[in-house]
Amino acid sequence: MMKAARFYGGKDIRVETVPDPQSGPGEVLVRVRAAGICGSDLHGYRAANPPSTAPRTPGHELAGEVVGLGPDVHTLRVGDRVGIEPLVGCGECEHCAWGQYHLCEKLEHIGGARSGGFAELTVAPQEKAFLLPDHISYDEASILDVLAVAVHALTIVPVEPAERVVVVGTGAIGLSIANMAALAGGRVAVVGRRQGPLDVAAEIAGAYGIDSSRVDPVGAVMEWSQGRGADIVYEAVGGTADTLGLSVQMAGAKGTVGIVGSFRTPQTIDTRPALRRELTLAWVWSYALRRERPEFDIALDLLARGLLKAEPLITHRFPLDRINEGFVAADKKSEHQSIKVLVIP
Ligand SMILES: [Zn+2]
Ligand SMILES: [Zn+2]
Structure with a gap:
């Protein structure tokens, strides 16, 4: 028993x-x-x-x-x-x-x-x-399950070196995506409402922290990106939040929004600005294989080498x-x- x-x-x-x-x-x-x-x-x-x-x-x-x-x-x-x-x-x-x-x-x-x-x-x-x-x-x-989701997020929405990457959400998945984006050479900002996780984002991803309980997060992203907006935004809140519309507003021209959060409520997007900037929205669900290798195994490799934390x-x-x-x-x-x-x- x-x-x-x-x-x-x-x-x-x-x-x-x-x-x-x-x-x-x-x-x-x-x-x-x-x-x-x-x-x-x-x-x-x-x-x-x-x-x-x-x-x-x-x-x-x-x-x-x-x-x-x-x-x-x-x-x-x-x-x-x-x-x-x-x-x-x-x-x-x-x-x-x-x-x-x-x-x-x-x-x-x-x-x-x-x-x-x-x-x-x-x-x-x-x-x-x-x-x-x-x-x-x-x-x-x-x-590792969390880290594998972050690996998959970059399989679906890859980051090129020096791209401006915003992660919305400071749960374990958001922080791990920030870690992955930094590994890929991205310049990372993380949007959250608590200082503790924002400090962790700075520690593991060198991320610029945006505290959305104090500042307008879209304005802060625009300032951080010299008015250009982000090349890539990962939405990692989901649930009953209304963060998809915000994430879309943070993306710059030709930007991509990776939707990782699992929303329980319908989301509203102002599509006209998204149209004018030719944004791409991509959903990221769980993980599986990247080509022939389990993303879980990739996560384990990166953890074992001290690259993912x-x-x-x-x-x-x-x-x-x-x-x-x-x-x-x-x-x-x-x-x-x-x-x-x-x-x-
Ligand atoms: Zn889970
Ligand atoms: Zn099957």
């Missing part, structure tokens, strides 16, 4: 004792060592009138130790330290056939349709468990028994000065 956090809908999260999961053919059993709370985990948590649901165990940002092997596992051994890519496509559709499994209509997440990392144990297909170098901690490795994003750690406190810290970001909150099962 193991301990697992079970989500019954909304804020009803209970740590319960449940049977150990079993690894099937080609799957490994993983002792979870760190699991991050994602913005997407908070959507259900914040729901005003949540439907009561059959309990499930989320946690799709996870890393741990292989403690068991199902039949036909040849690439991993018991004791291996691994980061888990949570996306599991059906393996049979056209999207999966050309490696774009994030577009699979039957896509499942470990920590979504499948049981995830807010538990002592979980299972993963062997090809989704990536061996960690010794110097990468489990805590850092639990950020994970540690500065981690502000809080809670044991599994206190996962409710972890969700409060992740939900009330200003009050708790949080960026990424980890659960340590």
Whole structure:
């Protein structure tokens, strides 16, 4: 038997004792060592009138130790330290056939349709468990899902050296995109409402910080770019914010807006200025392969070489028994000065 956090809908999260999961053919059993709370985990948590649901165990940002092997596992051994890519496509559709499994209509997440990392144990297909170098901690490795989204953002909307890049949003994904854009040689500005994350953006991306709680962010971007606007804007807020229209206003002639945030509300764009500047809007969803290589593996490579940073994003750690406190810290970001909150099962 193991301990697992079970989500019954909304804020009803209970740590319960449940049977150990079993690894099937080609799957490994993983002792979870760190699991991050994602913005997407908070959507259900914040729901005003949540439907009561059959309990499930989320946690799709996870890393741990292989403690068991199902039949036909040849690439991993018991004791291996691994980061888990949570996306599991059906393996049979056209999207999966050309490696774009994030577009699979039957896509499942470990920590979504499948049981995830807010538990002592979980299972993963062997090809989704990536061996960690010794110097990468489990805590850092639990950020790989976030870093892989940032890698994918630059796959979809690449940055050329010296381009002016604005990132709207200072969550873990926004900050990681700023990090990636700086690696690509971009000159980066980050728009946020809290000084703590803006300081992290300066640390990991050399980014110019724009505090939109104090100044008009569009005006500040125009000033920063000598009136030209940004070559590239990544929108990384989503939810119920109205930041898409703002992001479009920040882009200069021939600019591109990469939309990373997952909006829960319709967005309004003033299209005439966008037309006059011939903007391109591109949506960025999750990640998969860049050519033949998993973007998760690219993220691990960049993390292992110290080019992408994970540690500065981690502000809080809670044991599994206190996962409710972890969700409060992740939900009330200003009050708790949080960026990424980890659960340590
Ligand atoms: Zn996530
Ligand atoms: Zn598929």
